[in-house]
Amino acid sequence: MLLVLGYSNVNAQDENNPWQITIGVNAVDAYPSGDNAPFSETVFSKFFDVDNYNILPSLSTISVSKYVGDGFSFGVTGSLNKIENWGEDANGDAIGVDDLSYYGVDGTIKYSLGERLNLDTFEPYLGLGGGYTWIDEIGAGTLNGTLGFNLWFSENVGLTIQTTYKHAFEDYLQTHFQHTAGLSIKFGGTDTDGDGIYDKDDACPDVAGLEAFNGCPDSDGDGIEDSKDDCPNEAGAAEFNGCPDSDGDGVADKDDNCPSVAGLKALAGCPDADGDGVTDGDDACPNTAGPAANKGCPWPDGDGDGVLDKDDKCPDVKGTVANNGCPEVTEEVQKTLNEYAKTILFDTGKASIKSQSESVLKDIIGILNEYPTSKFTVEGHTDSVGSEKLNQGLSEKRALSVKEYLVKNGVDEFRLSALGYGESKPIDTNKTRAGRANNRRVEINLAK
Template identity: 50%
Template sequence: MKKFTLALALAATLPMAGQAQRYMGIATSNWGGTNPLYLNPANAADSRHKFSIDLFNANIGADNSLAAVDFTKVISAIRNDEPVRDGLTFGKSDKFSILAPYAEVRLPGVFVNIKGKHGIALTTRMRAMSQFHNFNQGLYKLLTDSAVADLSKDQQLVVKDFNWTMNGWSEIGLTYGGVIYDKGQHMVKGGATLRYLMGAAYISVFSNNINAKYRLDEQSRDAFLTLTNTDFHYSQKNASQILVDSTADVDFSQFFGGSAGNGIGADLGFVYEWRPDHADYRYDMDGKTGILDASKNPYKMRFSASISDLGSIKYKSDAKIDFNTNSTDSTVITGTEVLEKIKDTAAFAQYLESRGMTAKRGAGETKVGMPTTLIVGVDYHAVSNLYINATYFANMRRHDMAGNSFYNQFTVTPRWDTRIFTASLPITYSMLSENIRVGLGLRVGGFFVGSDDLVASFGGRYSANFYMGAYVPFNKKRPRDSDGDMVSNKRDKCEHEKGVWAMKGCPDPDKDGDGVLDKEDNCPDVAGSKTAQGCPDADMDGVADAEDRCPQEAGEVAMQGCPDRDKDGIANMDDACPDQAGLAQFKGCADSDQDGIADNEDKCPNAAGSIANQGCPDTDNDGIADNMDKCPQVAGTAANSGCPEVKAEVKKRLAFAATAIQFDLGKATIKKTSNKILDEIVAILNEYSDYNMTIEGHSDNVGNATKNLELSENRANAVRDYFISKGIDASRLSAAGFGDAKPVASNKTAAGRAKNRRVAMDLKLK
């Protein structure tokens, strides 16, 4: 294989230019092996695979913003060593970018899912990227096709913010994804991939400004470049030879698996799944309930966000040179001399310095950045096995340093996705070429083939892409249950006969399903309880409902299923006194005084009495039970509540005493002449010991009413004090004065006023 000159390399790159396609036809599948992990490492969690082995896959393609390509004509021109211009339709913009080429080979890898919640993958791949950013269309045409202009005259070329980075490397990646949050309807997953990067070779040229005049000498056929106000940075490792020697063979082994540089890369990502119908994806099996079917996708909407290709490769460069020309002086260089001198870095620097350029030489480390990309997407589970995915890729890598980048794109991918088969139709808008392309992806089992760029729908054929690969998937499956008895075939001892889990899938010898085998079930056709030998026992007291006198209330077998709170051998429902132990003859009640009357009917349960008195005694035998007798120790009358009635002559004596008791004039001092009548009243009080006495003082209306009231109170108290002095208990006596408020006669006559001046006394039962 021959090495190419720079001009020939640029001529060849256009038809081979490759956009960094992401296998959109397969990477969005839920059964895509490790491919979805490159979009978002969080996809490793809750995977539809329990295990998969990557065998091999590769991706090649073409994309650019320079020209629409007729690939048939371009390939024919290259084969015949003819100009490729007839196969190119150039765009209007003077600036263009090419990712030329991008090649990716994914080598063997493995993925393992752990308990449904975690996933681990080990992946390997090789990648190569050659990228021109902000290249000049005119310069490209001059370098690749001398027929486009009169090259005997100077052609002005201006290029700003130019970057060309070519990088080849291999990598080993370790991915982990896990479920962070799972509450049925909502699930959040997170994941990360850590990669060890092994750089094989790179070239980096970037410039703030290139201002040149290009002319081709007709006699020498040599190209002359006149540089003014130009700067560029050049560094490389292991790669300069492919540009300068057209006769030697290329040893491509140095580009893959080499150790010219190394570094660490990473992907980070999160996924949120909305699962409003998650209950519909659950089943019961082998004695467990509510198992989520791991072979299905329960989400309605899945949102994804990730950052891929973080990191860089650190190379120890063979050469690092910064070139500059000032704004007034010109430097003239020829293509022949450049190609001759560039073989030796020192000679190349000396040559440029001899031509008037400032060359700052050095060696050291160069970090070549990975194509860091932000990836956000949503996957909508429309119906059945139909999904619609929308994904946006945004470049996060700067172009003013060594490194590659992916260009922005937006892709919508409808797909039919099952465990065995996937058919997808990725539709992409490329921000690089500003056109739309349509692809097709097909998967059968673990073999897939497809393209994201089969057809560029608008603006000409700017792109083409093809990928294929194979892996061995071990998919999650719902356990088979041939007879539908919720016992998996693997554990079903009667695989073709419907049974129950308790019998390992064999028919249940318990027809009513109450846990009591029919041979021991007294009610084999009706679900019951073990406590009642298979018959219904609502209160679980061991007495079947049919025989239970209290079927809704747990009781004792001896009580026919009824409770007996007071433990007297009489069921509550039959016990007139359920909270007090009693006797059967009294319906469960006690007879504390043993008078033959149950306590619940005995008015005096602690004192023996007669039935006539409802169990109460009659101590004074007056026919009135003690509980109703206010004078239980003295015989009385029913009309007087069991107390003896006050005799008529006593009442007369009390009425007489009211006017017979004499006091000193205007005082409360009792005259001694009244002691006899007072002593008679004392005798009455002693005779009627069950009575209390009220003593009331009254006056006429002569004089001051307030003083009359005070005098009446004092006289009533004087009588009370006399009785107390004679041994009458003070608690039996009450005294009060009313003044002239309660006259019994007219105060207009002396006789009437005399009657009104009195101390009235009355006996009342206690």
């Protein structure tokens, strides 16, 4: 009994704890007697008259029953008593007898009204069965009807009170009542994981868990059962499905690239001090806003011409916005360039450049390199002496000769083109020696 009482705080339902043992005392009431009329109008007239009761002042009843389902249970009861009063005389007084022995063995099928009515503490029940009763070693079979209730003090331990009407099949055994009061204990439920929740109601019968989660565990104790917890071994919040958010930035640690520093959801939990959309860890200028393409730093303008270096085709030379950060060739520069170009000298009737022209060509190269994105056309011109065809060919060769010299000495070939115009574009008269000298020239013009 002490062992079973130790389980009194364990959840108990009949289907979970199918066994019930009741130990108590019984009282045998032999009224009415003699008429064998079980359904007469006097059968309950002295039901509560204890003068007719025979009570043995010791444990005198034990019963064991097993729940079989749907509110039904089957049990066997053994009882003993000592009979001192058996029936009544004509005056209604109890008839005394000489301490007759009383033994009974009964089987009963009980139906729980408490389960049907969903009552937990107070559990009334009905029973029907039969047995065999001996009085002073003379026995007879009985048909029994039982009415009683269990009053549960805890989930497993309770008080049982019942009355059984025993109708005898033999005349020598009188019909009588047997009242019983005893301590009842339920036991026998299976709890594989020992978590106090029986396997029948345990959603996780092999793993110890909590009643709140139908027997399933919550390993990290965060109030979210493991099966629904994305981080079952780390206590977290329900809004993150049980995962922690150590830095409190609203991004669960498992999704947070910077779990120890509060950051932004848009940046996977990492901070962005300057608000430029580049996380501080990847930002070369974390306190100054700049584009991601420049690692979070503002684009520089090294030459101070108002065109950022990333867009400046001449980042080391101050230029103009209109010319993508490169300097523009002004009319003055163009004029200077052609003043130098006109002084380039060739051997008579040839395209070879005279050596004394190297210094002026060096000056021309210096000007061209100041405008690295500008394209130029080297143009050759002649006077009208000689045939037009010859003059055209000579102008083309001289223009090409100047271009090749410039390219050979550091000017990008892609920026230069060579054209010959022969005698078609004179700038002076061809009738005088001075005029013809002016017409024999090279021009370097900005390509449009």
